[in-house]
Amino acid sequence: MFKSLKRKAPAEKLLYCFVSLVFLLFALSYIYIIAWTLMSSLKTHTEIVLDPFSLPKVLNWSSYSELPEVFYVNNNGFGQMLFNSVWFSVVGAFLQQFVTIAFAYCCSKYKFPGSEWIYTIVLIMTTLPIYGTGGATYRLYHELGLINTYAHVLASCAGFNLHFLYYRAYFKNLSWTYAEAAMMDGANHFQIYSKVMLPQAKPLFFSLFLTTWLASWNNWSSVLLYLPKLPTLPVGIQQFNVEMIYKARLDVLFAACMIVAIPALVMFIAFNKVLTTSVSVGGIKG
Amino acid sequence: MEKKKRKFNEVIFIICCISVPIIQWLIFYVYPNFSTIFMAFRDSQGVWSLDNFTRFFKELKLPTSDIRLAFRNTFLTFGILFVAYPFKVMVSYFIYKKVPGSGFYRIVFFLPSILFAVCTTMVFSRIIGVNGFIAQSVGEILDLGYTPELLQDERFANTVVLLEMLWLQFPGDLIIWGGTFARIPEEVLESASLDGVTWWSEFTKIIVPMVWPTVALQMVLLFCGIFGASGNAFLLNNGSHGTITLSVWMYKQVLESSGASYTANVYNYLSAVGLMTTIVAIGISIGIRKFTDKMFDDVEF
Amino acid sequence: MMKKGKKYLAILLATAMTAACLTGCGGGEGGNKKTSSNKAGVDIEIAVWNSGIGIEWLENVIAGFEKKHPEYNVTFSDSSNIKTVNASLGMADIDTTDLYLTYVSREYEVMEPLDDILDATADGDQKSLKEKFNATYLAGAQSEDGHYYSLTCGGGTLGMVYNTKMFEEAGITQLPRTTDELTLVCDTLKSYGVTPLCHFVQGGYYTYMTQVFMAQYDGIDYYTNNFYSCKDEAGKSPSKDVLTKKDGRYYALKAYEQFITPEYVLAGSNSKSHTEIQTEFLNDKAAMMFNGSWLSYEMRNLGSSDKFAVMQTPVLSSIKDKLSTVNDDKLLRKVITAVDQISEGKKQLSDYASGEDYKIGDTVISKADWEYVTAARNTVASNFAGQVSFVPTYSNSKEGAKEFLKYMYSDEGLKIYADTVQNPMPIALSTGETYDTSKYSAYAKQHFSLLEQAENLPDMHMNKRHAIFNAGASDFAEVEYIFSFCTNNAGEQMTAEQAWKLVIDKINDDYETNWLKNIK
The missing domain is CATH 1.20.5 (Single alpha-helices involved in coiled-coils or other helix-helix interfaces)
Structure with missing residues (x-):
């Protein structure tokens, strides 16, 4: 653990230890959130209210076993909300990445009328957010009948976004020689893309997919607006908390929190390395 | 053929x-x-008018209006994010430099972005509640004689929202910066360390110039998103007690008139506020690009 | 090796999630959208707000109805969020609901008049529904055009709920009869080390207390026919003068200022959630909480509520302004005691009679004053119109929905409701007998008798209220002012005078520019 310190000057060692100590405090505080949630999910409702910081007197597993029965919001049971979450996060993230990568590939490797414009537009769009369009967007969704429907996921087929820039940069730097070789062998453009180019972008695709998935798995704001009748788990939890007026089950609330947190935690611990190393913006000046 | x-x-x-x-x-x-x-440019009857803009400027002048407060807090939030920015980069840097326990931090520092905000805010507001030691210590340190309700008290609410934001954002953008630092060729640093370069000059003379394009881009993005700067005020206390920011205000406008009342004039007013804000944002964006023109040229995607 | 492991992990997780979804879907459908078997017949779709009284009662009423009317097929969908329940209301092309059981106000253009249901006598009943209804409730339920578009199907009575054990320990034997006395009781409790009050500030239950104070001060007629009808003495409506008049709202604020103070209110009342505060209240953290008849049903999984009792909302001490012969609070309390003894049957009105007037001890109280105090004392806070039934005009099954309502409001249906939630309704049984509350909790029984003795039921949600109250003019003595009385932060504290000034300023700012324009 302290190997990295060996070759350093004493002042530097001191600095590193100090930094590490500060980091430790933050790290512990983050772990405490999960620990507190877990602990609360194993207490009774009354214990959570009266002694929010004490350990459970008896482990109360009923918060988990009764969760399917108690935790339901706007006609959506736990299973239904889980389905909504998976649908909007997995299908949504996949559609978005699928559309974006093809779009970026096409713009970086092919010339067609307007292909250079697209890059400029995306660059402006990502650096210049337009404010106050929430009302117009809500009306649009309403008029298209995309409120409270699974088809809402279609709105995620976006290609004009930051990830476009990542993919474009990636493909720009990717040599075209393989493609030419494949073309010699008679491959068409679809085959070149799917058999030659796409496989090379797999790590980038995967890590961007994962970040998009995570963002929408945890997303509450747009779901609360557009899909109140098809709540995903985070919105279900938020609503359950608000509607707790009529139910005294904080234990179930925190049990649900644990259930939402676990898939995200597992994915990140498993793929931490890929995520932290495969994306870069702005490049390196060497 | x-x-x-x-x-x-x-x-x-x-x-x-x-x-x-x-x-x-x-x-x-x-x-x-x-x-x-x-x-x-429409009023509640759908007629062309400048009503929304006159109302906007009127409310902007009113010392007690939500809009004015929202702008104030948005700038404050932005200022804090700006100051905090270098520190957030340092976090990734020290993890890259393998401070003791960096393997552990590399994972744990992802927690704030992995855990969903609905949960973290719910837990956070209970931790700082009147039964917790934080609120009690605040009461004792300030010698109030009672335990303050931090999120429902104008004196503390906004500070608490900002601190919560800083606390959760402390690790910064680990993905971007982890990727950027990982790309620095190891030979460069090795030769530097053989030359006996100190930590500070290594950081300022080698690292910063190398990652400068990323810094420049992020700065531009930060400035262009100035009006979107916000903590979790909506989830923490619904933007009450002086914590509202522009993005919380806008979100609430849409949410509160959603459903059957989606045609309400509220959306027209929101659009007018948004339009004015966007115009200012374009100005800032052009300005900052002029200012960082050199930097921006270096950015390559 | 590691890489392979991760791959498997990802696949495993994905499979588990998909599997969970597939099973969940099935379970979700069956578990929450209560659908009876697919038998042939007319479908009735109900959208119900799952409020403090839950939906179990509806399930029971539906079971009873379907037994009697096998030709109907009743299904319902519910949400605890009123906004979600009402989300499609008025959108005739997509809304398939035949019957709403929710809170909504003045959406008359999409509501079917229910006059025929009121005039009808249900199967097995001896009187029409109109005759069964509490007269004050019904007066408020009538809209300006004379029709009844919605009728109560929830809500309840409210009062100051108190912890009998804590009152006993502090030696309080006399329940507070006036607001001044309530402040004294708070003081006594405080000196015994007991926190007198708790509340959930966002919940706005004090709004219902304000309604009682307004009706007590100005009289129920003024409350209904002038204030909430926004009509001045000359008959002009809407009238700004009615809104800016220094009426019961002002004196309610004056009373709150006395007892809703940082010293008396439980710490955390301004920040904790409703359920947390109620849980603390049920666990002896404070002695009183203004709450409703649904409390025990709502918190049923936290055990018995036997140590709790409800007291009638105290009389606003300021009503002395309106009395000529009662000018100090002690005397007012004596009159109230006398009034209570009469309504409890312990005394007769004639016991106090003295010629035209009345007499307590040696003090003469004018007839007018006596009647004023009696009316004030028998004013009970309620929010029955806070959850109402109505049939949308575009329903495909209007007859079915009305048939269902008839059953729901029949003696049989009402008994099912009362037995399930132990919550009163302002509707008497047609036989003239009272509801059999013998098996109910003591707390529920008290609410049933509270309603029985009620002469006046002020209810801010009533249909009679003027459209201006739906155009923004609703928040007069609510949350922010209550908060300002009990916050510890001197910077945000307000006196009643300052709060009232804000109310008036708001009216002056918004009356012409916003509210009048927003009236549909």
Whole structure:
């Protein structure tokens, strides 16, 4: 653990230890959130209210076993909300990445009328957010009948976004020689893309997919607006908390929190390395 | 013949790749943006008018209006994020430099972005509640004689929202910075350390210049998003007690008039406020680009 | 090796999630959208707000109805969020609901008049529904055009709920009869080390207390026919003068200022959630909480509520302004005691009679004053119109929905409701007998008798209220002012005078520019 310190000057060692100590405090505080949630999910409702910081007197597993029965919001049971979450996060993230990568590939490797414009537009769009369009967007969704429907996921087929820039940069730097070789062998453009180019972008695709998935798995704001009748788990939890007026089950609330947190935690611990190393913006000046 | 077929195949391929994103963009980006402009100039009866703008400027002058407060807090939040920015980069840097326990931090520091905000805010507001030691210590340190309700008290609420934001954002953008630092060629640093370069000059003379393009880009993005700067005020206390920011205000406008009342004039007013804000944001964006012109040129995607 | 492991992990997780979804879907459908078997018949779709009284009662009423009317097929969907329940209301092309059981106000253009249901006598009943209804409730339920578009199907009575054990320990034997006395009781409790009050500030239950104070001060007629009808003495409506008049709202604020103070209110009352505060209240953290008849049903999984009792909302001490012969609070309390003894049957009105007037001890109280105090004392806080039934005009099954309502409001249906939630309704049984509350909790029984003795039921949600109250003019003595009385932060504290000034300023700012324009 302290190997990295060996070759350093004493002042530097001191600095590193100090930094590490500060980091430790933050790290512990983050772990405490999960620990507190877990602990609360194993207490009774009354214990959570009266002694929010004490350990459970008896482990109360009923918060988990009764969760399917108690935790339901706007006609959506736990299973239904889980389905909504998976649908909007997995299908949504996949559609978005699928559309974006093809779009970026096409713009970086092919010339067609307007292909250079697209890059400029995306660059402006990502650096210049337009404010106050929430009302117009809500009306649009309403008029298209995309409120409270699974088809809402279609709105995620976006290609004009930051990830476009990542993919474009990636493909720009990717040599075209393989493609030419494949073309010699008679491959068409679809085959070149799917058999030659796409496989090379797999790590980038995967890590961007994962970040998009995570963002929408945890997303509450747009779901609360557009899909109140098809709540995903985070919105279900938020609503359950608000509607707790009529139910005294904080234990179930925190049990649900644990259930939402676990898939995200597992994915990140498993793929931490890929995520932290495969994306870069702005490049390196060497 | 073969060439023609190839060309045809290419056109089909291009159409397949670009049609969906372009249609999506026209419907979900271009259309609402234009209709925002139209909505901004309509009154509650749907008649063309400048009412929304007069109201906006009137409210902006009113010392007690939500809008004024929202702008104030948004700038404050932005200022804090700006000051905190270098520290957040340092976090990734020290993890890259392998401070003791960096393997552990590399994972744990992802927690704030992995855990969903609904949960973290719920837990956070209970931890700082009147039964917790934080609120009690505040009461004792300030010698109040009672335990303050931090989120429901103008004296503390905004500070608490900002601190919560800083606390959760402390690790910064680990993905971006982890990737950037990982790309620094190891030989460069090794030769530097053989030359006996101190930590500080290594950081300022080697590291910073190398990652400068990323810094510049992030700075531009930060400045362009200035009006979106916000903590979790909506989830923490619904933007009450002086914590409202512009993005919380805008979100609440949409949410509260959603459902059957989606045609309400609220959306027209929101559009007008948004339009004015966007105009200022364009100004800032052009300014900052002029200012960082040199930097921005270096950015390569 | 590691890489392979991760791959498997990802696949495993994905499979588990998909599997969970598939099973969940099935379970979700069956578990929450209560659908009876697919038998042939007319479908009735109900959208119900799952409020403090839950939906179990509806399930029971539906069971009873379907037994009697096998030709109907009743299904319902519920949400605890009123906004979600009402989300499609008025959108005739997509809304398939035949009957709403929710809170909504003045959406008359999409509501079917229910006059025929009121005039009808249900199967097995001896009187029409109109005759069964509490007269004050019904007066408020009538809209300006004379029709009844919605009728109560929830809500309840409210009062100051108190912890009998804590009152006993502090030696309080006399329940507070006036607001001044309530402040004294708070003081006594405080000196015994007991926190007197708790509340959930966002919940706005004090709004219902304000309604009682307004009706007590100005009289129920003024409350209904002038204030909430926004009509001045000359008959002009809407009238700004009515809104800016220094009426019961002002004196309610004056009373709150006395007892809703940082010293008396439980710490955390301004920040904790409703359920947390109620849980603390049920666990002896404070002695009183203004709450409703649904409390025990709502918190049923936290055990018995036997140590709790409800007291009638105290009389606003300021009503002395309106009395000529009662001018100090002690005397007012004596009159109230006398009034209570009469309504409890312990004394007769004639016991106090003295010629035209009345007499307590040696003090003469004018007839007018006596009647004023009696009316004030028998004013009970309620929010029955806070959850109402109505049939949308575009329903495909209007007859079915009305048939269902008839059953729901029949003696049989009402008994099912009362037995399930132990919550009163302002509707008497047609036989003239009272509800059999013998098996109910003591707390529920008290609410049933509270309603029985009620002469006046002020209810801010009533249909009679003027459209201006739906155009923004609703928040007069609510949350922010209550908060300002009990916050510890001197910077945000307000006196009643300052709060009232804000109310008036708001009216002056918004009356012409916003509210009048917003009236549909």
